[in-house]
Structure formats: structure tokens, C-alpha cells
Amino acid sequence: MSRAQKAAEWLEARAGVVKLGRSLLFTSIPGGPRWRYGWGAALLFSFAIQAITGFFLLTFYSASAQTAWESVFYLQTTVPFGGFLRALHHYNAQLLPLLIVGHLAQMIIHRSLTAPRELNFWLLAALFPLVVALSVTGWLLPYDQKGYWAARVPVNLLGLTPLVGPPLKQLLLGGPDFGHHTLTRFLALHAFMLPALALGILLGKSGLERRHRAAETAAANGAPYWPDQFLRDAVVCLAVMGALLAMILRPWLTGETERVEVPLYAPADPAQPFPAARPEWPFLFLFQFLKYFPGGAEVLGAIGAPLVLLALILAMPWIARRPWGHRFNVAAVALGLSGAGALTWLAIRQDQQDPQFPRAVREARAQAQRVQTLARRAGIPPAGAVELLRRDPLSEGPRLFARHCASCHRYGGHDGLGQIPEEPPSAPDLKGFASRAWIAGILDPERVSSPAYFGGTSHAQGQMAKFVRKTFADAEPDLLAQRAKVIKALSAEAGLPAQREADRKEAADILEGRRLLAGEDMRCTECHQFRQPDETATAPDLTGYGTRAWLIGIISDPAHPRYYGGRNDRMPAFGRDQILSAQAIELLADWLRGDGAPESSLK
Amino acid sequence: MSSPHSAINNKGHGAARRDFLKAAAGLLALAIGGLAPVAAGLTAFLSPLRRRSAAAGFIRVAALAALPENGEPRKFPVIAGRRDAWTAHPPGPIGAIFLRRTGPKSVSAFNVACPHAGCLVEYRPEQRGYLCPCHNSRFELDGRLGDARSPSPRPLDELEVEVRENSEVWVKYCHFQPGRREKVAVP
Numbered sequence: 001m002s003r004a005q006k007a008a009e010w011l012e013a014r015a016g017v018v019k020l021g022r023s024l025l026f027t028s029i030p031g032g033p034r035w036r037y038g039w040g041a042a043l044l045f046s047f048a049i050q051a052i053t054g055f056f057l058l059t060f061y062s063a064s065a066q067t068a069w070e071s072v073f074y075l076q077t078t079v080p081f082g083g084f085l086r087a088l089h090h091y092n093a094q095l096l097p098l099l100i101v102g103h104l105a106q107m108i109i110h111r112s113l114t115a116p117r118e119l120n121f122w123l124l125a126a127l128f129p130l131v132v133a134l135s136v137t138g139w140l141l142p143y144d145q146k147g148y149w150a151a152r153v154p155v156n157l158l159g160l161t162p163l164v165g166p167p168l169k170q171l172l173l174g175g176p177d178f179g180h181h182t183l184t185r186f187l188a189l190h191a192f193m194l195p196a197l198a199l200g201i202l203l204g205k206s207g208l209e210r211r212h213r214a215a216e217t218a219a220a221n222g223a224p225y226w227p228d229q230f231l232r233d234a235v236v237c238l239a240v241m242g243a244l245l246a247m248i249l250r251p252w253l254t255g256e257t258e259r260v261e262v263p264l265y266a267p268a269d270p271a272q273p274f275p276a277a278r279p280e281w282p283f284l285f286l287f288q289f290l291k292y293f294p295g296g297a298e299v300l301g302a303i304g305a306p307l308v309l310l311a312l313i314l315a316m317p318w319i320a321r322r323p324w325g326h327r328f329n330v331a332a333v334a335l336g337l338s339g340a341g342a343l344t345w346l347a348i349r350q351d352q353q354d355p356q357f358p359r360a361v362r363e364a365r366a367q368a369q370r371v372q373t374l375a376r377r378a379g380i381p382p383a384g385a386v387e388l389l390r391r392d393p394l395s396e397g398p399r400l401f402a403r404h405c406a407s408c409h410r411y412g413g414h415d416g417l418g419q420i421p422e423e424p425p426s427a428p429d430l431k432g433f434a435s436r437a438w439i440a441g442i443l444d445p446e447r448v449s450s451p452a453y454f455g456g457t458s459h460a461q462g463q464m465a466k467f468v469r470k471t472f473a474d475a476e477p478d479l480l481a482q483r484a485k486v487i488k489a490l491s492a493e494a495g496l497p498a499q500r501e502a503d504r505k506e507a508a509d510i511l512e513g514r515r516l517l518a519g520e521d522m523r524c525t526e527c528h529q530f531r532q533p534d535e536t537a538t539a540p541d542l543t544g545y546g547t548r549a550w551l552i553g554i555i556s557d558p559a560h561p562r563y564y565g566g567r568n569d570r571m572p573a574f575g576r577d578q579i580l581s582a583q584a585i586e587l588l589a590d591w592l593r594g595d596g597a598p599e600s601s602l603k
Numbered sequence: 604m605s606s607p608h609s610a611i612n613n614k615g616h617g618a619a620r621r622d623f624l625k626a627a628a629g630l631l632a633l634a635i636g637g638l639a640p641v642a643a644g645l646t647a648f649l650s651p652l653r654r655r656s657a658a659a660g661f662i663r664v665a666a667l668a669a670l671p672e673n674g675e676p677r678k679f680p681v682i683a684g685r686r687d688a689w690t691a692h693p694p695g696p697i698g699a700i701f702l703r704r705t706g707p708k709s710v711s712a713f714n715v716a717c718p719h720a721g722c723l724v725e726y727r728p729e730q731r732g733y734l735c736p737c738h739n740s741r742f743e744l745d746g747r748l749g750d751a752r753s754p755s756p757r758p759l760d761e762l763e764v765e766v767r768e769n770s771e772v773w774v775k776y777c778h779f780q781p782g783r784r785e786k787v788a789v790p
Contacts, residue, residue: 065687153720153737160782167652175654176789177778179687271680271696273715273723275736290720291738293754298719298782360736390695403678407671422728423673572668577770579666 025230027213028222033229036110038236039103040209043127045237046096047202049244051195053089058191061141063183066384068143069267073375073385076264084248087261091247093138095240096131097282100124104313105333111320116212118317123205125313129306130198135280137190143183145364148268149277151186152178157290157302178270258365266367267385275360278351285343288350309336359418370395391583397591400584404574405430408456426456427571433592434494434546436502439487445469458569463527464539471523482516486524489513494546498594517542529562540564551589555580661773665702667766670710676703676726676733676744678715681776700762700774701726701733703744712762712774713746719755721781733759756784 001009012018029037060079062071075082104124107113113121140151159169174181213222223229251259266272279287293301312332319325351357367389374388381387389395398416406415408427414420429452432438441447442454448468449460459465472483492503492510503510516522518530529537540563544550553560556575559568574580580588665679680696701713713733715723722737732749733742741749746759763775778789 066690149722149737153722156721156781159780166780170652170654171649174651175688180690181651181688269696271699273699273725273736275722275725277722277737287738291754294752297756298754356736404669407675419728422675572666577666577668579669 024210025226026224027210028217028224029229030213030216030222032221032223033225033232035232035236036106037229038233039099039106040206041233042236042240043096043099043103044202044206045240046092046099047198049088049092049241050096053085053092054191054195056085057089061187063141063187064180065143065178065183065268066382068141068183069264069385070375070380072142072144072264073372073380076261077372077376083261087248088244090262091244093135094247094280094282095244097128097135099240100128100131101337104128105337108316108320108329108333111326113317114320115317116215117208120205120208120212121317122314123201123208125310127198127201130194130201132283134190134194134198135283137186137194139280140186141183141190142264143268144265144368145268145272145274146263146265146277148178148270149274150279153277153279153287157298160299161303162299178268263365263368264372265364266371266389269386269389274364275356276364278347281344284347285340288343288347367395391587393587393590393595396584396587400580400588401430401591404580405588408570410452424456425451427569428453428457430592433551434491435496435499436487436491439491443468443472443483443487445473459567462567467523482522485509485513486516486522487513489517490542490545493542493544494550494593496546496593537561538565538567546593548586548589548593548595551592552585555585555588661763661765661775663767663771664700664712664774664776665772667708667710667770667772670702670704670772672704674704674744675728676701676713678702678726681774683776698776698778699723700776701759702764702772702774708766708769710764710766710772711745712764712772713759714762714776714778716760716778716781717755718757718760718779718781718783718786719753724759756782757786760786 008018057075060071060075060082062068072086076086077083079085104121107117107121107124136151136154139147141147155169155172158172159165161168170176172182172185173179174185216222246253248261250256265274278284289305290298290301316329316332320329322328370392371385371389374392375385378388398411401409401411401416402419405411406421407423408425410421410425410429410431412431413429428442441452442464445468447453448465449455454460454462454465472479475483488503488506489510490513491499492513495503514531517524518532519525524530524542525532525534525537527537527539528542530542540554541550552575554563557573558564558571559566559573564571572579575582575585662681662683664681665677669679670677678699678701681698681700682694683697684694685692685697699715701715703711705711717724717735717737717740719735719738719740722735724733724735724740724742726732727734730741730749732744733746734740735755738754740753740755742753742755742759743749746761748755748758760779762777765773767773780787780789
């Protein structure tokens with residue numbers, strides 16, 4: 001006997017590993033190997049994938065409100081295969097409930113739920129709520145907008161349970177609202193408690209199955225597990241992996257433009273709505289189901305209906321033994337599956353038909369892209385990625401504009417966020433403010449009194465409008481050429497990022513334009529101040545026109561002598577009257593100038 | 604150990620009684636041994652039940668001048684400092700409300716959270732009302748339910764408002780338990 005053999009025998013005498021392995025592999029399977037026995041293997045395989053990927057994800061994850069999104073972002077963008085790891089976990093989580101339902105249906109259809117297999121059936125059925133709980137706790141962990149808003153709904157529904165609901169919800173959240181302790185608790189449930197319970201159920205179910213097989217093989221013609229059933233099981237597992245890879249690689253296979261394994265939306269922000277919130281697709285039917293319960297009755301839908309379903313599932317092993325009972329069970333499965341299918345289809349169709357939903361999804365993706373761009377460019381501050389968006393002119397500018405400016409002004413015809421306000425504009429359209437095109441408009445006799453400029457204001461028939469009409473309506477080409485130079489010079493004052501190149505190339509024209517602006521021929525300085533202090537100026541200062549400081553100044557106090565003075569028409573002094581914070585005014589100014597990021601635009 | 608059980612076992616079978624006492628003593632020993640981790644763990648775990656959200660009181664939300672005269676609602680962030688376990692957040696958006704003028708110096712305020720499941724409702728100018736993007740609850744401009752089939756059990760949650768010094772809108776910002784007919788403030 002060789003040493004290796006001796007060592008093996010020594011171990012076998014003490015641990016009985018080989019014997020155990022043999023008894024597992026050579027258990028006799030009643031009626032011989034079958035493909036449908038592969039459901040159990042598929043389920044175990046799927047759980048194993050979650051355990052493996054889950055462990056590695058846990059080595060990167062950091063559960064706190066300022067680090068959860070950030071750690072997932074890092075994993076996805078920086079760690080090799082990090083995105084793929086998360087994708088495996090994410091899509092396999094969608095397969096799991098399907099595999100459980102498929103297995104349950106198979107047990108019902110093949111009547112393998114009657115004695116002595118009632119317990120097996122119930123254990124399998126008990127896995128389903130566990131997997132739902134795993135999903136809901138898992139959605140929240142990346143702490144992006146989608147997960148945050150998708151997890152809020154089931155947590156709120158839980159809070160509706162009579163008596164125990166509110167304290168249960170508070171326990172789960174680790175306080176009155178979402179925060180650090182919600183994440184630590186969800187993680188403890190998601191990565192420890194719930195998987196431990198699921199593992200217990202799976203082991204219990206396999207043990208029972210082995211017991212029943214051993215008892216039945218005597219009666220039926222059995223065949224050992226190894227290798228025929230093993231091969232079938234292995235092929236089934238491979239098929240599960242194939243489905244998983246197809247789900248992950250779908251964006252590449254279908255040629256979608258946004259190629260990312262699992263989207264990571266903008267970081268959770270309780271103050272920012274997320275109209276694109278939907279549960280993951282295996283749970284869409286529940287989402288749709290809840291729409292049909294009128295106000296105050298969703299306890300029935302969210303808690304009552306699952307309880308009825310649970311009672312039915314518990315009773316199924318007995319129902320199956322009654323005459324027609326089997327048919328009843330099969331019909332219930334067919335009805336349940338087609339009902340869930342129909343509800344899923346309805347949910348998807350209603351979202352497609354609602355013009356607002358696709359817009360919300362586009363917006364959500366744009367925001368996700370924006371925050372990731374910012375995070376890549378400058379890194380994430382200690383206060384978290386949510387700070388990046390709050391300090392980003394491109395994200396905050398349009399919101400501030402819609403809230404505070406759009407009741408009078410427009411931005412390219414809309415309110416900054418793409419909505420068109422009911423009332424017509426009563427102040428200039430500020431898209432491209434101080435750009436050459438914008439200034440060309442205000443110096444155009446056709447347009448100066450149009451709604452896009454002074455049309456809605458008291459300046460529509462003011463001195464500026466009169467001057468533009470009188471001077472340029474039937475102007476000689478020479479004068480028009482001079483106007484072109486004035487436009488370039490005035491626009492160059494702003495130093496807009498989008499015009500930096502043009503400003504640099506046409507420095508000669510700009511120099512000439514500046515001379516014209518300051519000179520007497522163009523008559524600008526009769527009312528405006530330009531580069532020379534002018535106590536008698538009655539119109540806004542053109543020195544540094546459209547610069548950040550100039551814009552901050554006019555938003556803060558348009559009635560300041562440097563701007564409109566006493567001629568200010570209805571514009572509030574946002575800074576002086578403390579309507580907006582200094583930071584908000586800076587964000588608006590930066591956004592109007594197009595500062596921040598030329599390469600990606602939210603709108 | 605003079606429980607009713609000992610009386611039942613007391614049929615002269617001394618062996619049975621001794622076995623019972625051994626089992627009972629063993630279980631008691633285990634229970635005492637296991638008490639410390641379970642009790643400590645549960646006490647810590649259940650502690651959030653006693654935690655209350657810091658009563659915010661009135662918060663300045665907006666300038667009266669920022670509200671359109673025509674009674675159209677505007678959404679405003681609620682800016683306040685906040686404590687989340689160990690983190691003291693500097694003032695920042697903690698939520699949002701809709702403000703709408705109901706008169707020259709009067710304002711009504713609604714929490715933007717839908718009373719159904721807590722999604723944030725949106726103002727839809729073309730419908731002259733609010734819509735929840737999650738389960739399509741509709742509300743009128745004054746917060747009333749706009750549609751009998753709305754899943755929301757109650758109107759939008761109105762908040763206490765004060766217009767101070769004729770120019771500033773202060774709101775008592777709080778949340779209410781979603782999904783109930785009655786408006787119950789979250790502790």
C-alpha cells in the first residue's frame with residue numbers, strides 16, 4: 001500500500017468521507033434518471049452562484065449612506081471584472097424566483113407533493129418569500145435612486161400590517177427613516193440571516209428527498225445518481241449559466257447603445273424624486289396588482305392576498321388526493337402563472353404608453369451618467385457622491401431655473417427641465433445668454449421685441465428696442481459689418497467656455513468691436529457703461545457682460561445701479577432678498593454660461 | 604423546581620423523576636448560558652424602536668416672492684441639518700414640499716411624499732393637479748384626491764405653514780405614515 005493510500009484509509013476510518021460521497025453519488029433514483037429532476041440541481045446551483053458572487057461583492061461593499069453607492073461605483077468602474085461580478089449576482093437574483101416557481105409548478109404537475117413529500121413541497125414554497133426578502137434587501141444595498149425608491153414601497157407596505165407593522169418597519173430601518181442603520185441591517189439580513197435560512201431549507205429539502213428516494217427505490221426500478229442523473233443535472237446547471245450570460249450580455253447582443261452590465265443610477269437622495277422607480281421585472285406583477293386596490297385597501301393586496309396564496313399552497317398536498325383535486329391544483333398553477341404573466345405585460349405596456357415614463361427613464365440614465373462622469377473626473381468627496389450632483393451646475397441649474405426663473409423666463413422655449421409652462425414668457429429666453437447668437441438676436445430689429453427678448457417686458461418699447469429698430473432696420477452693409485464686430489466683442493466679454501476657441505481666433509475683430517462699443521458712433525455708451533466708469537449710465541453695465549460675476553450680480557440684485565437700477569421690470573432680487581442662497585445663484589450662473597461639462601448634457 | 608410536572612411524575616418511579624430533573628436542569632443551564640449573547644443582542648437590535656426623528660419644528664423654506672401669483676404650485680427643497688446615527692449632516696435638502704399661494708399673504712404646503720406608498724408626487728400643469736408616478740394616484744391642486752380610483756387612501760399631507768414678516772414661508776416639516784386613511788405623524 002502506498003503512503004497516499006494509507007493516508008486516505010486513515011482519513012476514511014475517522015471521517016468516512018468516501019463513504020458519504022458514495023452514498024450521495026450512488027443514491028438510487030426511483031424510476032431512473034429524468035430531466036425534470038434537474039430543477040433541484042438548478043436551484044442549488046443558482047444559490048451557489050449567489051453565495052460565491054455574494055462573498056466577493058461583500059469584500060468590496062461598504063454599508064453606510066455615504067459609502068454604499070460609492071463602493072459599488074468603485075467596484076463597477078475600477079475593479080477588474082467588478083461589473084461582471086455584480087451582474088452575475090444581479091441577474092441570478094432575477095432567475096431564482098423563476099426557478100422556484102418552476103420547481104413548484106413541476107412538483108404540482110407531477111403530483112410529487114403528496115405523501116410523503118408534503119414537507120418537501122412546503123419547504124420549497126417557503127423559499128419564495130425568503131427570495132423576495134433577499135431581493136428587496138438587495139435592491140437597497142447599492143443605495144442608488146432606483147434601489148432606494150424601489151425598496152421604500154415594500155417597506156412601507158410592511159408598515160401597513162395591523163399592529164406589528166409600524167414597529168417592524170422601524171426595526172428594519174434601524175430608526176424612523178432610511179439611513180446608515182438601514183443599510184447595516186439590510187446587509188445583515190441580506191448577507192447573513194436570510195441566506196442562512198435559505199441554506200437550512202435547501203439542506204432540509206435535499207435530506208428529505210434522499211430519505212424518500214431510499215424508501216421508494218425498493219418499490220420502483222431505481223438507477224444510481226451517478227453518472228446518468230449527474231450528467232443531466234450538470235447540463236441543467238450549464239443551461240442556467242447560459243441564460244444568465246445571455247441576460248448579462250444582452251446590451252452587447254442586441255446592439256444597445258448603453259453597454260453596461262448593471263446600471264447604477266444616481267446616489268439615493270430623499271429630496272430628489274425618481275419617477276422611473278419600478279421593482280425588478282420578476283416582481284412587476286405584484287407592482288401592477290397593487291394598482292387595483294383603492295385607497296386604504298392595499299393591506300388586502302399586499303398582505304391579505306399573499307396569505308391566501310400561502311394557505312392554498314399549504315393545502316395543495318391534500319387537495320391533490322381528492323377526486324379532481326389534482327386538476328384543481330394544475331388549474332390553479334396555470335391561472336396563477338398566466339395571471340402573473342398578464343399583470344407583468346400590463347405593467348410594461350402601461351409604462352410604454354405613458355409618455356412621461358420613458359422620459360423619466362431617460363432622465364434617470366442621464367443623471368446616472370452625469371454623476372459617474374463627475375465621480376471619475378474629480379473623485380468622490382467624503383460627504384458622498386450625492387454632493388457631486390448637488391454642487392453640479394448642469395444638474396442643479398435646470399432645477400433652480402424651473403423653480404425660480406421659469407415663471408417669467410424660458411430656456412430654449414421650455415422651463416429648463418423640458419416642461420413648457422402654461423403662461424407665455426414675460427422675460428427673455430436665456431438659453432445661450434451672452435453668446436454671439438443671443439446678442440445678435442437682441443441687436444436684430446425683428447427680434448428685439450419678440451417674446452424671446454424684450455417682448456414680454458416693459459422694455460419692449462423702451463429705448464434699447466427703439467434704438468435697435470431705428471439704427472439697424474434699413475442699415476447700410478458697413479454698419480451691419482460693424483454690428484457684427486460689436487456682437488463678437490460684447491460676447492467675448494463673457495468668456496463663455498463654448499466660444500473660447502472662436503474668441504481666440506477672432507481677436508482682431510474683437511479688438512475692433514471693443515473700440516466701436518466704447519466709441520461714439522455706435523452710441524452704446526450713451527446709456528451703457530463700458531470699461532470706463534460712467535456715473536450717468538442708465539442701462540446695464542456692459543463691462544464683463546455675461547461673466548460669472550456679472551450674472552451673479554444681476555441675479556442677486558437686478559435693481560442695482562450697475563444693472564437696471566430703477567428701470568428693473570419685476571425681476572426679484574434673488575440674493576438681496578434672500579430668495580436664493582449664494583451657492584444656488586452661483587450654480588445658476590455657471591449653468592447659464594455652460595460651465596461645468598461640455599461633453600455631456602443632462603437635457 | 605416544584606412545578607406541576609413533578610407531581611405527575613411522582614408515581615414512585617424515582618428514575619423517571621431523576622431523568623426529568625436532569626433534563627430540566629440541563630435546559631435551565633443552557634438557557635442561562637445563552638442568555639447573555641441573546642439578551643445583549645436583542646436589546647441592541649430593538650433599540651431603534653425608541654429612536655424618534657428629531658422634531659424639526661418650523662423651517663424656513665422659501666421667500667413668499669418666489670411663489671407665482673396665479674396659485675400654481677412650486678416645489679421647494681426643505682433645507683435643514685440632520686443627524687444620521689454618527690453623521691452630523693450640515694444643512695442640505697432633507698425632503699421637499701409643494702407650496703402654493705392661496706391668497707396674497709396665505710400659502711398652503713404639502714409634503715411631496717404620496718400618502719399611498721411614499722413615492723414623490725409630481726405637479727402636472729396640463730392636468731392642473733399632482734400625479735404619483737408609481738401607482739398613478741391623482742390629486743387636485745388643493746391636495747384632494749382627484750380620482751376615486753386613486754390608490755392613495757387620503758389627500759396629500761398638508762403641512763402647517765406660517766408666513767413670517769409678510770415675506771418668508773416657514774413650514775413645520777414632518778412625515779406621515781403612508782397607506783392609512785388617517786393622517787398619523789411618523790414618530
